[in-house]
Every structure is written in structure tokens, then in C-alpha cells.
Amino acid sequence: MKVILASSNDHKVEEFQVLFKDSLEIEKADKIEVIEDGTSFFENAHLKAKAYFEKYKKPVLSDDSGLCLEAFPLILGIHSARYKPELASYTDKCIALIDHYKNEEVNNFNSHFSCVLCLYISEKEVYFFEGISEGKISQTLRGHQGFGYDPLFIPTHHPEQKSFSEDSEWKFENGHRAKAVQELKKFLKEARLS
Numbered sequence: 001m002k003v004i005l006a007s008s009n010d011h012k013v014e015e016f017q018v019l020f021k022d023s024l025e026i027e028k029a030d031k032i033e034v035i036e037d038g039t040s041f042f043e044n045a046h047l048k049a050k051a052y053f054e055k056y057k058k059p060v061l062s063d064d065s066g067l068c069l070e071a072f073p074l075i076l077g078i079h080s081a082r083y084k085p086e087l088a089s090y091t092d093k094c095i096a097l098i099d100h101y102k103n104e105e106v107n108n109f110n111s112h113f114s115c116v117l118c119l120y121i122s123e124k125e126v127y128f129f130e131g132i133s134e135g136k137i138s139q140t141l142r143g144h145q146g147f148g149y150d151p152l153f154i155p156t157h158h159p160e161q162k163s164f165s166e167d168s169e170w171k172f173e174n175g176h177r178a179k180a181v182q183e184l185k186k187f188l189k190e191a192r193l194s
């Protein structure tokens with residue numbers, strides 16, 4: 001099946017093309033400004049998919065993701081992309097987060113990444129798939145691979161307790177996005193859509 005990716009981010013287009021190479025044909029589309037004012041990753045993924053479907057009238061794949069902090073549920077989460085907009089780089093945003101834990105004297109570093117995919121085939125056929133990575137927030141920046149908050153995140157199940165940024169290959173195969181993709185692939189196979 002051919003789907004339009006509801007994102008103009010070239011990294012995402014390439015990443016999803018690789019992840020779905022045997023099951024979905026991913027097409028790039030022109031950017032549409034979508035106001036992501038949902039209250040969950042599901043609602044925001046749905047808002048993006050619906051907007052692209054209404055414009056292109058073709059099946060759409062969208063995603064919404066973020067890092068959720070157990071000690072500070074109101075920062076990051078669905079607002080992960082909008083944390084400290086005055087800081088230009090993710091390195092600075094990661095350092096600001098480490099400082100936040102220190103300043104608040106909080107020792108609960110439990111966190112998880114979530115990725116929700118929305119497959120919008122038609123108005124009556126809308127499907128969601130979620131992948132979660134459990135882990136802890138590191139109190140130093142670790143590694144140089146990946147993007148966003150990867151240098152701060154130590155996944156629980158990594159055999160050597162490396163951060164996502166220290167082992168992006170492991171993340172690519174076992175991370176939250178990979179898990180959501182596996183769920184969607186399973187669905188495509190069962191529904192004979194791939």
C-alpha cells in the first residue's frame with residue numbers, strides 16, 4: 001500500500017522508508033501547518049493524519065512522539081518539541097533538563113519515550129499503533145549519535161546500559177519507534193494490506 005507521510009521532515013521520511021521497506025511505500029508531501037493542540041500523542045497523531053488526508057484524499061501515515069518524565073509530567077511529554085524554545089540546540093535543552101532535576105533536588109529519573117503512529121486509510125478506517133521505551137534520565141550527556149533527547153536516555157533493556165545516543169543501532173531495532181512500526185507491520189500482514 002502507498003501512504004503519504006504527514007511530515008516534511010526529511011529524516012523522518014528516510015527513516016520510515018527504511019523501516020517499512022517491505023510493507024509500505026512511503027511518499028513525501030508538501031508541509032501542512034497543523035496545530036497540535038491535542039491532549040495526547042494519539043490525538044496529535046490523529047490531527048496530523050486527518051489534515052493530510054483532507055488535503056490529499058489518499059491514505060496517510062502520521063506519527064507523534066516525545067519523552068515523558070515521571071517526576072515532571074507537565075514538561076516534555078506531548079510538549080517535547082516545544083521545551084525551552086529560547087534554547088537553540090538540543091544539547092542546551094538536555095543540559096537545561098539535567099539542571100532542572102538538580103535544582104528541584106529530584107532523584108526520580110524514571111521516564112519513557114512514546115511513539116504513536118496513525119494509519120488513516122479513510123474516514124472510517126483509522127488505526128493507531130504505540131511503541132514505548134522505558135528508561136532513566138542520565139545526569140550527564142552521553143554519546144553523539146541520534147537526535148533530540150537521545151543523549152539523556154538510558155533504556156532499561158539495553159544490555160550494557162548505554163544511552164540511545166551511544167548505541168543508535170540498538171535504538172533503531174528496539175526503540176519506541178521500532179516497536180510502533182512492528183505493531184503496524186503485524187496489522188498490515190494480518191489485514192493483508194502489505
Ligand code: IMP
Pocket residue numbers: 063064065066067080081082113146147148149150
Ligand atoms: P515530533 O514527534 O516530531 O512532534 O517530535 C516530538 C519531540 O520529541 C521532538 O522534540 C523530538 O526531539 C523528541 N523526540 C521524539 N522522538 C525522539 C527520539 O527518538 N529521540 C529523541 N528525541 C525524540
